[in-house]
Amino acid sequence: MEIELLEIRDFLSAHHPFDQLPQQALNQMPEKLQIRYFRRGATIPDVGSIDDYLYLVRSGAVEIHGLQDELLARLGEGDLFGYRASHMEGHEKFTGIALEDSLVYQLPATDVDVFCREHPQFSYFFEPAGGDRLRDAISNTGEDGSTQLGLMATQIGEMISRLPITMPPFATIQQTAAVMSDERVSSILITEADETLTGIVTDRDLRRRVVAKGLDTSLPISEIMTPAPYTLDAGDYAFDAMLQMARSNIHHLPILRNGKIAGMLTATDFAQRHTTSAVYLVSSIYKQSEISGLASISAKLPQLLLNLAAADATANSIGHVITAVVDAITTRLLQLAEEQFGPPPVPYAWIAAGSQARSEQTAKSDQDNCLVLDDTYDPSEHGEYFKQLSQLVCDGLNACGYVYCPGEMMATTDKWRQPLKTWKRYFDGWVDQPEPKALMLTCVFFDLRCIAGEKSLFQDLREYLLDKTRGNQIFLAYMAGNALSHKPPLGFFRNFVLISGGDHDHTFDLKHTGIVPIVDLARVYALAAGSHAINTQDRLKEVASGGEVSQGGAHDLRDALEFVSSLRIKHQATQIRAGEAPDNYMSPDDLSHFERSHLKDAFSVVRTMQNVLSQRYLR
Amino acid sequence: MSIWKHLFNLEERRNWWTRKMPDSPLRDYYDTPFPSRDLDWRQVDYLALDFETTGLEAKQDQILSVGYATVRGDRMLLSDATHILTRPTMAIPESSAVVHGILDDEAAEAQTLEAVMPILLNALKGKALLAHHAAIEYEFLNNACKNLYGYPFLAPVVDTLALEVRHFRMRDQAIRSGDLRLAKARARYGLPRYPAHNALTDALAAGELFLAQVAYRQSRRALRLKDLIVVS
Structure with a gap:
């Protein structure tokens, strides 16, 4: 007879984590539910503790507030709160307030426990954010599957x-x-x-x-x-x-x-x-002698991203592959430049900054690079050579779709084409007299990787830099402040992204509110520990053993990054298939319940780690 | 009959029938007192009930399906939510089959009304009957009791349609045609749309509407059962 509660069962099965329950368990759940109606403005619960029940919004909208009445979440149809579904770590008391007239299903805590005990897939949802839950989400969305x-x-x-x-x-x-x-x-x-x-x-x-x-x-x-x-x-x-x-x-x-x-x-x-298409792409890059040839190869990047996404490669692997292509193009352009202008009069190191340095490029990236020259460099004598060389490479990259950096963080800018000693002076200034505004612009130079040329120049600069930053509390405090400037959203509410203070965004900025906060955190950890790692996953892996961040915290951040990044790749792959230019903006409409739920976890992990960082450096 | 209504209240009439009546499921039902009219509405159990029938005339038409669930104060419990098909002794008229979708073949395998009534009366024990346009359910129950047990059916009745009429009157609003239909009334309270004409779904829909209506009626003065029931 309970099967007659089909309407309710179907509603449950359409929402995460109930969709994780086997059919039989799903059939049993409706009869455990109680239905409540809350008028707009009513407090939920009206009696007892919010932990007495797990609440599921059937219709209407509910806000969750913390102890200081700060807004923690805004929930719509299909969202959960109450017992075990705590929304923010570090908040012990919550109050629900009906934002609209709301019909709410409530499941007694004892029944929640029973379902959790019997169905591990279901109980994952109620574990603290991060941990197994995000990891599970990632393995769900795919790991490198094909050989x-x-x-x-x-x-x-x-x-x-x-x-x-x-x-x-x-x-x-x-x-x-x-x-x-x-x-x-x-x-x-x-x-x-x-x-x-x-x-x-x-x-x-x-x-x-x-x-x-x-x-x-x-x-x-x-x-x-x-x-x-x-x-x-x-x-x-x-x-x-x-x-x-x-x-x-x-x-x-x-x-x-x-x-x-x-x-x-x-x-x-x-x-x-079997060789991957990426490797063919890279090897053919070295056979090109014209920029047009390189451009026609880089035009295949979107297709490469599609192939990689279709094969369920991890986002981190895809980042490495896509970046390997721009590395190869850069190297080839430098070879062409040396063929045209002759061998370099003094040694140089061509250095990538930003996402290329971190091997985290996707279908949409601009160029950030600089040139470190040997200290025997004499501007009057050698200046023209390196200016021409930089111009050729940066123009070539632009022609290949790696558009000029809007902030002019490129080797063509005189300021960023300097001998090693000048670079050291730059870092003296940034590290010893940090200015928040300048740091925001230059933090791209704290992610550097040598692409071609004299590696020792780069290594020298890197050691110099890391010696300065390792354990440098004052500088790190500025970097921490910078790392906290990009905040993840609170969550999603219907077709909106809910940002702190209760404002709405219509699109979810995968890059600035999803990925950048994690990249920024990892950079601070790496600089504090003096780590050589550049790639964010590598940085988090490396610093986890160094005490700069807890093992669990670093692991959770890696999972969060992988989840958000894979979502970005999926989004860009969809755009590419539709013939659109890939970007970093997603409409909340396009997110499944599963994705929303795990994104909230990812945000929660980032928020927690930002709080820890803030406690550590900004008290 | 109607004269008794004015001379004795519901509880007195229940007592009277209890003393008079031979053993029967109806007699068992009458053994449990009705919830007191003076109780706070939250302390009352209601049975949200809906019938699908072959037509609207209790004297001629028959019950095809019964759906119900208990509303305990301010919450509806789904644990005893029940849906039962009953077997009519007449062919199902096409005019009603298009509404409820119950066909002769299906109904033929159902239980007789005689078998279903004890289950239903048991579920109603000590509760107020809650329905949208409750006169239909009340009259069909009354008719069934008279036919099967020889005595009339009594219960305190909460009618969400009557509550809705009061709601309009209190705000001095004109009622237009269709305004009082279950789906339309639910929409006014922001309740979700359900597929209509399944007895259990409609019972749940009426129960939820009731929860919404009382949420809107909350005032300084405590709301009692007597403020919600229709005179019967």
């Missing part, structure tokens, strides 16, 4: 199975070739007695440097080896290895673990995993 995309999440260490075959440098060419034949390998590593890597020899080397030249095979192998080969760390991602191979046109890559040889990665290791 293709597994490359982005697979660490190289997992791909190398056999121990590397090595020879000492004094072995003869003939001995080395014999070992290679016996071991059926196409390459061999040349190592010193202490296992340090000194070189690599491949089949191709034997063919070109020995056989073709009729070289004496009793010579030591060190004569023909490629010394100091490119290496990667076992902790790097397989995708990075593919990019490195494509960029340098090599097929063998020695892999180190803790500085010692761990194995050899070869192009064939990827064969069964």
Whole structure:
């Protein structure tokens, strides 16, 4: 007979988390409900504690206020409050107030407990924000599923199975070739007695440097080896290895673990995993000699994003892949510039800032970059060369769709094309005499990554910078203040985004209210800890063990970032499919109940961590 | 009959019938006192009730389905929400089938009214009958009791339609045609739209309307049951 309460059951099943219940449990729930009606302005509950029941808004609207009467949430049809559905961490007392005449279903607390006990999927919803709940949401929305995309999440260490075959440098060419034949390998590593890597020899080397030249095979192998080969760390991602191979046109890559040889990665290791379109894209970038050719490749980026999104790649992986393309384009443009203007008169490092530095680009990004020059730089003598070089690269990037930075944070701006010593002076100013306004503009320069050129210039600057910021309470307080300038919304109310103070926005700004607050938090943690990590996920992973932020807090932030970022990618993929230009603005109408509910969790995590940061630095 | 109404109140008439009546489900029903007229409305149990029938004439037409749920003070409980089909002894006229959607085949498998009445009377025990345009439910119940048990049906009755009329009168508003229909009345209180003409859905709809009406009637003076019931 209870099945006759179909109307109510259908309402429940259309709303999260009731949609998580199996059919049978869903059929049992309506009879446990009580129906209440609250006139506009009425307090909910009218008697007893708000924890006596779990409330579900059937029609109308309810506001939740905290102890100081501050607005915490505005709820519409299908939203929950009361027992276990506490909306904000750090608030112990809530009051509900009917904003409109409201019909409300209430489920006694004891029944909520029973359903939670019997249905873990249902109870996840009622656990504190973050934690398993967000993680669950992410695994629901997909992890790198296909083997293709597994490359982005697979660490190289997992791909190398056999121990590397090595020879000492004094072995003869003939001995080395014999070992290679016996071991059926196409390459061999040349190592010193202490296992340090000194070189690599491949089949191709034997063919070109020995056989073709009729070289004496009793010579030591060190004569023909490629010394100091490119290496990667076992902790790097397989995708990075593919990019490195494509960029340098090599097929063998020695892999180190803790500085010692761990194995050899070869192009064939990827064969069964199949190359991704991203890698083809990157390798074809290095074959272009015209900007128009580069532009036609970057025009395929939206399609790449679609493929990646369709394959359920994680947002963090997608960020890495999309950024790898702009890295390659930048590198290629620099090569073209050097071909045109000649070799650089003094060493330089081309440095990406902002989202490119963090490897977090999506379909819509502008360019932020700068040039750090060797201290022997003389403006009158070398100025014109680097000006031309910067102009060519920045113009090229713009032509490829990475539009000029509106704040002119680009190497074409004289101020951002300076020798190392000037850069150090800049950071002296920003760190030692911080100004809130200036910091807002320059915080993009606290995320830097060397794209091409003389890496040591960049490393020098980075160490200098991190030495200044590590544990620097005054500077960090300013950065913390900056990090708190972007606040996540309170939540959603019908077709609106509810922002603090009770105002409404019509669109949800995924970037500034979703992603930027997390990026800003991670930057403060990283600068405080003096961490080398740039990517936000990496930063959070790294600082979690350093005490700058709690393990749980860092983990929750990573989950929140992944969830919001994947939502952004999904949104942009939808726009691309519809032939629209991708952007960062979502209408709340387009959010499912599931997404709304988990976004609220993500906001709650960010709010909590912002409060902690504020407590730490801004008291 | 009508003269007794004026001479004795409901409770006195219940007592009178109790003394007179032989054992029957109706007699059991009368054993439990009605809720006192002077009780605060929140201390009263109501049975929100709706019938689907073959027509509107209690004397000729028959009950096809019964839907009810208890309203306990200011909340409606769904735990005893019930929907029962009853078997008519006549063919279902097409004119009513298009309204409630109950067809002969379905009704043929239903229980007899004789089997259903004890369940319903048991559910009504100690409660006020609550319905939209309650005269229909009241008359059909009365008729069924007379036919099955030989005695009339009595209950304190709360009619959401009558409450709605009062609401209009109190604000000196003119009532236009259709204003008093259940769906229209519900809309005025911001209650959601339900599909009509299922006995249980309509019973719930009337129960919710009642909760909304009393929420709007709250005043300085405590609202008592007698302020809500219709004279019967």
